[in-house]
Amino acid sequence: AAAEKGGHDYFMLKEIEEQPAAVADTLLGHFDAGRIVLDEQRLSDQELRDVDKVFVVACGSAYHSGLLAKYAIEHWTRLPVEVELASEFRYRDPVLDRSTLVVAISQSGETADTLEAVRHAKDQKARVLAVCNTNGSQIPREADAVLYTRAGPEIGVASTKAFLAQVTANYLVGLALAQARGTKYPDEVAREYRDLEAMPELVARVLQTVEPVRALARELAHSPTVLFLGRHVGYPVALEGALKLKELAYIHAEGFAAGELKHGPIALIEEGLPVIVVMPSPKGRAVLHSKLVSNIQEIKARGARTIVIAEEGDEAVRAHADHLIEIPAAPSLLQPLLSTVPLQVFAAEVAQTRGYDVDKPRNLAKSVTVE
Ligand code: G6P
Numbered sequence: 001a002a003a004e005k006g007g008h009d010y011f012m013l014k015e016i017e018e019q020p021a022a023v024a025d026t027l028l029g030h031f032d033a034g035r036i037v038l039d040e041q042r043l044s045d046q047e048l049r050d051v052d053k054v055f056v057v058a059c060g061s062a063y064h065s066g067l068l069a070k071y072a073i074e075h076w077t078r079l080p081v082e083v084e085l086a087s088e089f090r091y092r093d094p095v096l097d098r099s100t101l102v103v104a105i106s107q108s109g110e111t112a113d114t115l116e117a118v119r120h121a122k123d124q125k126a127r128v129l130a131v132c133n134t135n136g137s138q139i140p141r142e143a144d145a146v147l148y149t150r151a152g153p154e155i156g157v158a159s160t161k162a163f164l165a166q167v168t169a170n171y172l173v174g175l176a177l178a179q180a181r182g183t184k185y186p187d188e189v190a191r192e193y194r195d196l197e198a199m200p201e202l203v204a205r206v207l208q209t210v211e212p213v214r215a216l217a218r219e220l221a222h223s224p225t226v227l228f229l230g231r232h233v234g235y236p237v238a239l240e241g242a243l244k245l246k247e248l249a250y251i252h253a254e255g256f257a258a259g260e261l262k263h264g265p266i267a268l269i270e271e272g273l274p275v276i277v278v279m280p281s282p283k284g285r286a287v288l289h290s291k292l293v294s295n296i297q298e299i300k301a302r303g304a305r306t307i308v309i310a311e312e313g314d315e316a317v318r319a320h321a322d323h324l325i326e327i328p329a330a331p332s333l334l335q336p337l338l339s340t341v342p343l344q345v346f347a348a349e350v351a352q353t354r355g356y357d358v359d360k361p362r363n364l365a366k367s368v369t370v371e
Pocket of ligand 1: 059060105106107109157158366368
């Protein structure tokens with residue numbers, strides 16, 4: 001069993017290590033002769049071009065990957081994108097027609113809430129594109145087009161490598177739409193793809209430098225609450241970091257959009273409360289960066305213990321961080337592929353310190369096949 005886990009105590013720890021390969025394998029074969037290609041496309045190019053609105057539906061970590069998809073798809077295609085929890089979607093009477101594309105994201109391809117959302121979408125004549133990690137599962141079978149993530153089997157209940165693969169795949173979907181609609185020139189699509197191709201090596205670099213994160217996790221393992229803050233694509237990362245800590249370590253954790261701090265969450269700040277902040281790039285997102293520096297100053301002044309994930313060379317934030325976790329520079333939209341990793345490691349280490357089984361958190365199932 002130890003060999004199966006690659007010398008780790010838990011599958012999840014092995015799966016965290018496998019993330020560079022999960023991203024690389026998901027890219028493999030999806031860019032050919034200068035074009036993004038899907039795995040199964042039962043939609044014509046014309047149908048893809050006619051899409052005038054996108055809904056993303058998913059649950060859990062897949063939903064967080066969908067929140068990230070919105071930033072990329074809107075930016076690259078100028079299509080409006082709504083991201084919705086699959087369990088809410090069909091009970092809300094969403095406005096869909098044949099030019100709506102519903103992107104259903106699911107590692108297992110069997111999640112009942114997501115499957116029912118797909119069926120509801122099809123009843124309304126919308127087109128469905130599945131992003132899925134499991135060949136032959138139900139959601140891709142019912143979809144009009146499929147892009148498989150190639151993370152390999154994920155055993156740990158809490159999603160790690162499948163999440164990074166979903167983020168990667170979602171970006172490929174965005175580029176495929178941009179290509180079909182002509183909102184990006186072929187050389188621009190190629191450039192974005194090259195940026196994605198550079199990510200596995202950067203993810204590997206993050207993995208080589210996470211040891212201090214483990215030490216910090218052991219130190220903070222008995223905190224009653226941990227808050228996570230981020231902005232732009234750092235916001236879904238904050239939500240995912242909080243989810244990981246809840247599911248694995250049973251600690252009350254919440255992610256917030258940092259801009260909302262002043263509208264409520266700041267009331268929670270008290271002496272010693274750990275707050276993990278995902279910083280945008282000081283160069284790529286200078287305005288948001290300076291707003292986040294102010295947020296950190298505000299919470300620090302109220303006693304928070306600040307743990308900051310920032311780009312290497314971000315000197316402006318260093319003075320305000322009680323703990324600084326550095327990640328390599330990457331294009332803004334792609335930073336989540338790096339910033340999520342220390343949060344996974346943090347949650348796993350807190351859970352292990354507390355003596356929990358990180359592969360099988362209490363009350364949770366890998367794939368939830370009931371609504
Ligand atoms: C369960 C798992 C989560 C997962 C979610 C969606 O709740 O515990 O880790 O994100 O289902 O699963 P799916 O297979 O649809 O991606």
